[in-house]
Amino acid sequence: MAEPTTWETFTLERPEPGIAVVTLNRPERMNSMTNTMFVELEKAALQLDREDDLRVVILTGAGKAFCGGFDLDDAEGLSSLTPIGMLDQQEMAARALSAIRGIRVPVIAAVNGAAAGGGLSLSLAADIRIGSPTARFNAAFVRIGLSAGDLGASWHLTRLIGPARAAEFAYTGRFIEAVEAESLGLLNAVVPAESLLDEALAMARLICANSPAGVQLSKRALHANMEVSSYAAALELENRGQALLTRGEDMPEALAAFKDKRSPNFTGR
Numbered sequence: 001m002a003e004p005t006t007w008e009t010f011t012l013e014r015p016e017p018g019i020a021v022v023t024l025n026r027p028e029r030m031n032s033m034t035n036t037m038f039v040e041l042e043k044a045a046l047q048l049d050r051e052d053d054l055r056v057v058i059l060t061g062a063g064k065a066f067c068g069g070f071d072l073d074d075a076e077g078l079s080s081l082t083p084i085g086m087l088d089q090q091e092m093a094a095r096a097l098s099a100i101r102g103i104r105v106p107v108i109a110a111v112n113g114a115a116a117g118g119g120l121s122l123s124l125a126a127d128i129r130i131g132s133p134t135a136r137f138n139a140a141f142v143r144i145g146l147s148a149g150d151l152g153a154s155w156h157l158t159r160l161i162g163p164a165r166a167a168e169f170a171y172t173g174r175f176i177e178a179v180e181a182e183s184l185g186l187l188n189a190v191v192p193a194e195s196l197l198d199e200a201l202a203m204a205r206l207i208c209a210n211s212p213a214g215v216q217l218s219k220r221a222l223h224a225n226m227e228v229s230s231y232a233a234a235l236e237l238e239n240r241g242q243a244l245l246t247r248g249e250d251m252p253e254a255l256a257a258f259k260d261k262r263s264p265n266f267t268g269r
């Protein structure tokens with residue numbers, strides 16, 4: 001099992017086999033995003049995606065915020081960039097979030113506080129969000145002259161909470177507090193702050209008990225089906241995934257375990 005590692009902008013811990021916990025670690029700046037954080041997050045996500053024994057990633061923040069979005073203290077420094085330089089900056093940030101979203105195993109965001117602007121986008125890059133009562137979301141972009149079409153926020157929000165609610169959220173820049181976020185589906189659950197990580201770990205353990213390939217191909221199907229244009233295309237993709245899984249070792253093992261009335265021993269092969 002890989003050892004915990006400390007990066008400049010977050011910590012990466014391994015509380016138990018199959019589970020990695022990434023904790024953004026700039027609490028004094030509300031875990032706001034810097035270029036270093038983008039570069040490190042992308043690198044860590046790509047490394048995690050290659051770990052065969054990884055089953056779940058939990059993403060959370062140190063201190064009172066999940067992530068305050070782009071570090072506005074860094075923003076000034078961007079004004080000297082050319083338009084292409086600015087595009088490079090934006091695309092670098094987008095690559096980091098795309099790498100997190102693209103990790104083959106489920107990513108659970110344990111939203112411990114404010115997820116503002118790019119912090120909202122980061123929480124949306126996770127497959128599942130569990131929040132503390134202080135979890136709060138806002139598309140801060142319009143408040144500082146940017147668009148909510150940022151780091152995937154417009155893509156996720158319209159699919160997650162519906163176009164009209166996404167519009168209200170994006171155009172007003174208002175906060176959505178935890179209870180409302182849960183009612184909208186922005187949060188899967190709201191749990192006491194002191195048990196947020198434990199709840200995320202408990203969900204991670206449930207996922208770890210299942211067929212790794214089954215879970216990973218489920219994620220692939222769910223993600224792809226947010227993109228495919230037809231039911232037939234979705235079925236085609238699902239059929240391929242199932243056909244692959246029936247050729248593996250986990251399904252026969254699951255069937256044998258069911259007959260033997262025992263827990264299956266999944267290997268992911």
Ligand SMILES: CCCCCCCCCCCCC/C=C/C(=O)SCCNC(=O)CCNC(=O)[C@H](O)C(C)(C)COP(=O)(O)OP(=O)(O)OC[C@H]1O[C@@H](n2cnc3c(N)ncnc32)[C@H](O)[C@@H]1OP(=O)(O)O
Binds near residue numbers: 117141143146
């Ligand atoms: C005009 C800028 C344009 C530049 C952007 C272009 C960049 C393109 C390349 C990269 C792509 C990134 C895309 C992402 C974009 C965004 O994220 S835009 C949105 C940026 N974020 C915000 O606007 C949110 C600002 N913060 C807040 O709304 C609140 O702080 C909070 C997060 C909701 C927390 O509130 P609260 O608990 O009340 O704490 P505060 O007292 O407000 O803050 C505590 C201290 O933390 C500092 N801080 C908070 N957020 C940031 C931040 N984003 N950057 C830097 N510092 C932040 C805050 O200043 C306080 O500091 P002190 O006063 O020193 O204690």
